[in-house]
Amino acid sequence: MGISVGLVGLGAFGSAFADLFRRHPLVDRVGLCDREPERVARFANDPAFRRKFDPRDAYASLDDICRSDLDALVIITQPWLHAPQCLQGMEAGKHVYSAVPISSVPDGNEILDWCDKLVDTCRRTGQLYMLGETTYYHADAMYCRRQAAQGAFGDFVFCEGEYFHDVDAACNLREVQRHRLASKAGQEWVALSKQYHDRGIRSGPMHYPTHSTSGPVCVMNAHAVEVTCYGHRNRTDDPFFQDSAFSNETAFFKMSNGAVVRICEYREIGLPGNETFRVFGTKGSYTAHTWCDNKTATQLTVEEMRDPLPPEVEAAFREGQTESAAYGGHGGSHAYLVHEFVDAVAHQRQPATNIWEAARYMAMGAMAHESALKDGARLSVPDWGDAPGEEG
Numbered sequence: 001m002g003i004s005v006g007l008v009g010l011g012a013f014g015s016a017f018a019d020l021f022r023r024h025p026l027v028d029r030v031g032l033c034d035r036e037p038e039r040v041a042r043f044a045n046d047p048a049f050r051r052k053f054d055p056r057d058a059y060a061s062l063d064d065i066c067r068s069d070l071d072a073l074v075i076i077t078q079p080w081l082h083a084p085q086c087l088q089g090m091e092a093g094k095h096v097y098s099a100v101p102i103s104s105v106p107d108g109n110e111i112l113d114w115c116d117k118l119v120d121t122c123r124r125t126g127q128l129y130m131l132g133e134t135t136y137y138h139a140d141a142m143y144c145r146r147q148a149a150q151g152a153f154g155d156f157v158f159c160e161g162e163y164f165h166d167v168d169a170a171c172n173l174r175e176v177q178r179h180r181l182a183s184k185a186g187q188e189w190v191a192l193s194k195q196y197h198d199r200g201i202r203s204g205p206m207h208y209p210t211h212s213t214s215g216p217v218c219v220m221n222a223h224a225v226e227v228t229c230y231g232h233r234n235r236t237d238d239p240f241f242q243d244s245a246f247s248n249e250t251a252f253f254k255m256s257n258g259a260v261v262r263i264c265e266y267r268e269i270g271l272p273g274n275e276t277f278r279v280f281g282t283k284g285s286y287t288a289h290t291w292c293d294n295k296t297a298t299q300l301t302v303e304e305m306r307d308p309l310p311p312e313v314e315a316a317f318r319e320g321q322t323e324s325a326a327y328g329g330h331g332g333s334h335a336y337l338v339h340e341f342v343d344a345v346a347h348q349r350q351p352a353t354n355i356w357e358a359a360r361y362m363a364m365g366a367m368a369h370e371s372a373l374k375d376g377a378r379l380s381v382p383d384w385g386d387a388p389g390e391e392g
């Protein structure tokens with residue numbers, strides 16, 4: 001028997017997932033929820049949704065959909081809302097999928113507190129939590145995890161991860177912010193964020209760290225122990241950075257396996273957008289679609305690197321679609337994210353990017369920003385351990 005899934009947040013990014021959830025063969029029923037009625041109507045009126053969507057499953061708020069009998073919620077709302085909404089969903093008996101990051105609010109202590117509460121809620125309720133980290137399902141991450149499982153890297157020495165996204169890049173962050181603040185939920189945040197500003201709390205790009213930290217963490221299966229980080233302050237009085245202590249942050253981590261990791265989160269940088277990582281080991285290394293040992297370098301295609309999807313899932317995603325639409329955006333990761341969550345819920349197992357794994361990505365960013373605020377002070381990074389059943 002399949003599962004039922006409620007899609008909460010049908011804005012710019014949530015809309016990109018609706019059709020993949022509808023198509024998944026293990027999804028029997030889809031609910032639609034947004035505070036902006038026209039965003040629900042767009043899918044409710046789509047004939048393709050008729051077979052799995054009943055108009056009674058249209059909801060105008062998270063509170064309403066939490067009262068439904070749907071099994072799981074996919075929460076793709078604005079980044080400051082994810083953690084409290086996931087908590088509310090799990091307390092209402094739902095499994096939850098969260099867009100990244102776990103939480104992005106200006107106060108790093110509050111972010112760590114949300115990690116703590118979510119771990120506790122998963123343990124206490126037994127509900128499943130999955131972070132929808134796109135980098136985790138980039139083809140290179142899948143390939144590097146397979147190489148790591150076979151010991152092909154030898155001992156891990158060093159990793160680099162980076163998320164370069166200039167504020168005026170092709171995907172323009174000023175436009176993204178304007179759009180996110182234009183809705184009812186966005187307007188509430190304008191008032192709330194002023195409270196952080198008045199308390200003198202300034203955020204930074206390390207509060208959105210999961211695209212850069214997840215690669216090294218998931219490939220090495222190691223967590224950060226200590227960090228030192230430096231920030232670059234915007235020097236042009238750009239209003240986009242008025243609530244940020246830094247526009248760019250660069251951090252070094254000592255990892256639990258003895259390796260060193262360098263992470264860059266840059267929002268003011270003269271480079272095209274880039275979201276990637278490199279891994280260096282004593283026997284083998286991975287960089288830019290290339291596997292290397294000390295004598296050879298082998299170029300790899302995306303098809304060679306990515307894991308196969310179950311044939312019936314791939315067929316359902318591909319039906320009537322182009323190759324790129326079948327796998328979805330962000331390096332074809334969307335298809336894998338949808339499958340991983342649906343399959344985990346259907347089989348009552350922890351998803352790969354469960355809260356214990358996701359908290360490792362997030363804590364690195366929160367503590368890196370704290371270090372940058374203290375001009376590179378060396379700080380410990382908290383860890384919540386492995387998911388139940390995976391303890392080493």
Ligand SMILES: NC(=O)c1ccc[n+]([C@@H]2O[C@H](COP(=O)([O-])OP(=O)(O)OC[C@H]3O[C@@H](n4cnc5c(N)ncnc54)[C@H](O)[C@@H]3O)[C@@H](O)[C@H]2O)c1
Nearest residue numbers: 009011012013014034035061062077078079099100180185
């Ligand atoms: N690569 C990636 O992983 C990636 C890329 C883009 C965006 N994102 C994440 O996706 C999230 C959504 O971004 P977006 O650009 O789609 O934002 P958006 O503002 O376009 O959409 C958010 C939607 O959530 C709805 N919403 C908020 N609170 C609600 C509630 N209580 N009940 C029902 N609906 C509610 C809003 O009305 C809005 O339509 C962000 O958190 C962002 O971090 C991740």
